[in-house]
Structures are given as structure tokens and as C-alpha cells.
Amino acid sequence: MEKFTVLTGVAAPMLMTNINTDLIAPSHFPGKKPEQAVLMPMREKMFANLRYFPDGSRRPDFVLDQPRYRDVRVILAGPNFGCGSSRETAVWSLQEAGIRCVIAPSFGDIFHDNSYQNGLLPLKLPMEDIERIAAALDRSNASEMTIDLEHCQLRVPGMDPVAFELSDERRLPLLEGLDQLGFMMRSQADIVAFEQSDEQARPWAYPR
Amino acid sequence: MSRTPFEKIWDQHVVKEFGDGRALIHIDRHFAQEGTSGRAFDGLRAAGLPVRRPDLTVGTIDHGLSTLPGRKIDSYAASTVRNLAMRKNCHDFGVRLFDIDDPNHGIVHVVGPNLGFALPGCTYVCGDSHTASCGGVGAWAWGIGTTEVMQVFATQTLIMRKPKTLRASFTGTLPRGLYAKDMILALIGRYGIEAGVGHVVQYAGPAISALPIEGRLTVCNMSIEFGARGGLIAADDTTFQYLHGREMSPKGALWDQAMADWRALFDNADCQYDRDLEIDCSRISPQVTWGTTPQDVIAVDAMVPDPASATDPARRAMMERAIDYIGLTPGQPIAGTPIDVAFIGSCTNGRLSDLQAAAEVARGRKVAAGVKALVVPGAAHVKAAAEALGLHKVFLEAGFEWRESACSMCVAAGGDIVPPGKRSISTSNRNFEGRQGPGARTHLASPAMVAAAAVTGCITDVRTLLN
Numbered sequence A: 001m002e003k004f005t006v007l008t009g010v011a012a013p014m015l016m017t018n019i020n021t022d023l024i025a026p027s028h029f030p031g032k033k034p035e036q037a038v039l040m041p042m043r044e045k046m047f048a049n050l051r052y053f054p055d056g057s058r059r060p061d062f063v064l065d066q067p068r069y070r071d072v073r074v075i076l077a078g079p080n081f082g083c084g085s086s087r088e089t090a091v092w093s094l095q096e097a098g099i100r101c102v103i104a105p106s107f108g109d110i111f112h113d114n115s116y117q118n119g120l121l122p123l124k125l126p127m128e129d130i131e132r133i134a135a136a137l138d139r140s141n142a143s144e145m146t147i148d149l150e151h152c153q154l155r156v157p158g159m160d161p162v163a164f165e166l167s168d169e170r171r172l173p174l175l176e177g178l179d180q181l182g183f184m185m186r187s188q189a190d191i192v193a194f195e196q197s198d199e200q201a202r203p204w205a206y207p208r
Numbered sequence B: 001m002s003r004t005p006f007e008k009i010w011d012q013h014v015v016k017e018f019g020d021g022r023a024l025i026h027i028d029r030h031f032a033q034e035g036t037s038g039r040a041f042d043g044l045r046a047a048g049l050p051v052r053r054p055d056l057t058v059g060t061i062d063h064g065l066s067t068l069p070g071r072k073i074d075s076y077a078a079s080t081v082r083n084l085a086m087r088k089n090c091h092d093f094g095v096r097l098f099d100i101d102d103p104n105h106g107i108v109h110v111v112g113p114n115l116g117f118a119l120p121g122c123t124y125v126c127g128d129s130h131t132a133s134c135g136g137v138g139a140w141a142w143g144i145g146t147t148e149v150m151q152v153f154a155t156q157t158l159i160m161r162k163p164k165t166l167r168a169s170f171t172g173t174l175p176r177g178l179y180a181k182d183m184i185l186a187l188i189g190r191y192g193i194e195a196g197v198g199h200v201v202q203y204a205g206p207a208i209s210a211l212p213i214e215g216r217l218t219v220c221n222m223s224i225e226f227g228a229r230g231g232l233i234a235a236d237d238t239t240f241q242y243l244h245g246r247e248m249s250p251k252g253a254l255w256d257q258a259m260a261d262w263r264a265l266f267d268n269a270d271c272q273y274d275r276d277l278e279i280d281c282s283r284i285s286p287q288v289t290w291g292t293t294p295q296d297v298i299a300v301d302a303m304v305p306d307p308a309s310a311t312d313p314a315r316r317a318m319m320e321r322a323i324d325y326i327g328l329t330p331g332q333p334i335a336g337t338p339i340d341v342a343f344i345g346s347c348t349n350g351r352l353s354d355l356q357a358a359a360e361v362a363r364g365r366k367v368a369a370g371v372k373a374l375v376v377p378g379a380a381h382v383k384a385a386a387e388a389l390g391l392h393k394v395f396l397e398a399g400f401e402w403r404e405s406a407c408s409m410c411v412a413a414g415g416d417i418v419p420p421g422k423r424s425i426s427t428s429n430r431n432f433e434g435r436q437g438p439g440a441r442t443h444l445a446s447p448a449m450v451a452a453a454a455v456t457g458c459i460t461d462v463r464t465l466l467n
């Protein structure tokens, strides 16, 4: 997993509520046959139903297609980002497109966990703060902000730094780029011991 | 004050605590599906790891399959690579696969309870968000991502943060013409799609106890549409009767011990939940969605809401967007809205009782001109049971198509797709933009309501068709 320490990059506002994982990583692509769509890179399918009309023509107003946001690294979103389907392709699509952080007031539980598993930071911030950041970025030249995970601070041109809270158990694996499976594998002995005693206590739970 | 059933299940599965409410949780049952396990199997291969407990793991192919009669594993070209990979992966790693011709084949959440693979008090996962369905038999079941699928393959555990508890009580008696689907839609409509985030929901109350298992599975299925990390219903005599003698249920003395354990687990007279919500079932009407999230739901005899009536600006913006996408007018009655497609199936409502409820409406009637109507049983066993009752004839005579089981139009899979701009009424669980195909407009409802719309050609209060 790629480390996440200090990230400076373009942040794009998508302040809609309930951007679900079907919207982020759709299973179809407007105007294309399923067997064509399945071969496309994930970043090209990302947000396809927001980006294209059903006939496959581009919607001229889609935010990430504006020149200003071509190098987007951060998405500013509304509440409940990533709700719905468990598809991890939602996280992988964002990452393929260069996005490493989504800032939203709340997230769907499964997306939230999937993000941490892959080194994408799902950062929770009150909606007022997100709106203030979006407004400041809109006034700035480059729409660039800094997410400093070492110091738990956001820096946005024209604003005082914004502090955020994140527990160490969430923060440290990102800082170190630690893969969770490696950590879990170290508990093998505990798992074996658990299963032995559990099979005594609940023998019916173990098929034979 | 005693612990809630969920808290007891949590405690029984803690391998190790890490502090901050985090623990390594043992997984009793893992059902893999082809759509989300490919990269997990690849990861095992790359790391040289086996599936640690193939005895606690099974697999199926359900998402990317054609549902046309006589379909093969490669009839739907876009999914062939993935489907064949699943076959090979299960073979290579010693995982029992319910392949497409297996009598136990079907949509993963329909098959799990039917097999007795899902059991009360068990932790149960699948790389699919509707796994919570299995809470209907009293399992703590939840959907996971592909990285977690690989972790369960490799370790039979997951690192979990202990969710909070929420009790949703359904009081009163469900009137005729209303079903489990209406109960869960009413709950989500009232409290919103975010209300369950961070919680495991326990569905309780007399209207839940009165539901047969299939209805309970429907209620629990949509827990994710409520935002929840699982939803469960106390196992009771209805549950025990349902599970007894199923292929993978415990047998003999183990069955007796299991029942005693389950009774103790769900003996929860005086426990406290972090949050309590209530729905009075005697006062609800058949539900149908008007927008693009499951919370955008109204009674079939109500009017499409006006976004201007929303006080919260974010909610107003969402409502405006939804109305625009779905192509309705605020203030118009939802009943009478013409439909193009009617879909009966999915892990929410693809079980025998769902097909029976739909057939009761379809019997002796005809699908309206210009409407494409599909019945896709949720599993091979559902199809067989329905055919034994002659339901397929009822549907075919009425002009419905009768298909092989798979996810189908729930997620525009296998070639079953709603064309752009067309209006569908569906027994599935998600009315998201683009879910049934780019530009498709989806109304969620119960199987009886979908059958009613199919035969009248428009959204119709099913109670007017029942005698």
C-alpha cells in the first residue's frame, strides 16, 4: 500500500449528498456495449452516469472534466459518500484517477473501510467546513490544498489551517503504508487457539 | 440489564481485542460470489496462501449470467472471463462451488439461508452489500470489500470496530396487500438511508415475529439501504422449523445443542439499545419509490412530493435532481404513472413467497400492451418449487417471461437491462441513477405491486386488484 503522509493537490467540489458506489463505479458505460465497457480502464468509467448522457455524449458541465480539475487528487463531497454497493472498484477507480482523499461529512460504512484498506483517506469534516474550503478554493488560482496527515491539518490558500481528528489506529497504517493482512497474519496462533476452544463450545457451528 | 443478542454474538467471536473497540472477529461462514472474489483469489495466489477454512467457505456465480432459458456460463459475453475464473478459483482452492447447473445454484443471499449455511448466532460475510439478508435467520451477516474477502480467505477473521445497536420495532398488524417489502421501505422512508450507519439493526416487534422466514430475509436484505452494518431478527420457533433438516444445518445431537444455544442467545427481554425506532404497520399503505434513493418512498395513494416543501437546502437539491431524473411532476399522484418494464426477482424479492404473491395478482390477467415483464426466480430451488406449484404457467399465460435464476435486471446484469429513459417497476432494492441501466428510471415496490403494475400498465394500488 502506498504511504499517505502529506498530499498537496487539486481538490474538486462534488457537494452532492449520497454519491453511491454505483455512481462512482458503474457496471455499465453509457453508449457502450457491456463487453466493451468491461475492458475499459476503471478511471474512464468512474462517474460515467454523471459524466455522460445515456447516449454516450459528454455532459459539458461535469466538474472533473473542467480544465481546472484535470489533475484532481482530492474530492470534496456531501454527506453519505460511498453508500450502497460493497464494490471495491469504487475505491480502485478513484485511485486509478489519481484521487487519494475524499473529504465528506459522512461515508457509507463499507466504502469507508475499503478506502482504508487501499490507502485512500476518507476524511470526515463538518459540512460547513467543507463548504468553506470549497469556497476558498474557488477563489484561489489553482484549487490546490494540502492534507497533512502527520500533523492532522488541512491547509487551504486564504484560510487559517483546519485541524482534523483521526485516531492513531486509522492514521498510522496510512502513514506507514501498512497492509492489514500482514498484520492479521501475525495473529495465526490466536486464531488457531480460538477455533479450538470455539469448536468445543459451539460444535454445531463447524461442519463435519 | 443484559447484553443485546448482537453484543453476545460479538463477544462470542472475539479472537483478540486491539483496544478502541476494535477486535479480530472470527468468521463462521463465508459465501464468495464471482463479482467480488476474483482479485482476492489472485491475491492469495500471488502471496502463496491457501483458503484457510474451505470447510467454512462456499461460492456461487450469480451476478453476470444470462437468464434466458438454456443459458450457459458464457452466454453473456461481458462476464465470461470472470465466470470461468470463479470456476477455476474454487477448484484450485478447494472451495465448494454451486455452479450454474447445481440444484443449489442461485443468488448468493437466496441460497445461503436455504442451504442452512446461514445459521443463528453465526458471523456470516460475503463480498456483497446485501449479505445482511441472512440476518433473517438470526445470523450477524454483513457485506465486505474484496480486500476483506481475501483476508477472510487467508485468516477466517476480520478486524472490526464494534458497531452500535439499533432496534427497529414494527408494531401492529400488516394489512392485506402489504408485505415485508413495504415494512422495510416504510422504515427507510421515515428515517432515511443514513439512519443505520455504524449500527447493527435488530428488527423486532409483533409484525416481525409474525413474518415467515422469507419475509424476514426481505426486511434484513435492505439493511444496507438503511446504511446499517447488518440487520438481524431474533431466531424463534419459526426459524428453527425453517432450518431443521436443511442440507448444511446441524444434525442430531448437534441440532439440539444449537437450538438450546440459540434460545439463550435471543432471550433478550430487558436489554438496552443505543437507538430505538418504531413503525406502526397497521397504518402503512403499499409503498413505492418516486426518486433515486430508497428513502424517496411514498404510499401508492400519495402524491409525488414537491422539492420546494423541503426545508433543508441539501435535501431540496437532492429531491430536485431525483424528480428531474425520474421524470415526474411534483404534486401528481404516483398511481397511474405508466411503466415500460416490470421486474420480479433479486435477492430482496426473488423467493417462492414473492412469486406466489405476484402470481396471485397475475392469475387470470394479462400483462398490459407494451410492457416487458420478467420473472426471474432468485435461485434454482425457487424456480423448481414455483414450477411444482404451476406458478410458471400463471406467469406465462399472463404474458410474463419466465427465466433462469441470477441477479438480472436488479443490476442490469446478464443482458437484462432497462433502456435509457424507460420506466421500470422493480422488486429489487436500489433505484439509484443508472442502476438498471444508464438513464433507466426505477420504482421499487413489493412483488404484488409490481405484478399489479405489469397487468395495468401503470403504478397501481394492488389492493384494488385483490379480492
Ligand code: SF4
Pocket (backbone or CB within 6 Å): B063, B107, B108, B109, B128, B130, B346, B347, B348, B406, B407, B410, B411, B428, B429
Ligand atoms: S440481486 Fe441485486 S442486490 Fe442482490 S446480490 Fe444480485 S445484484 Fe446484488
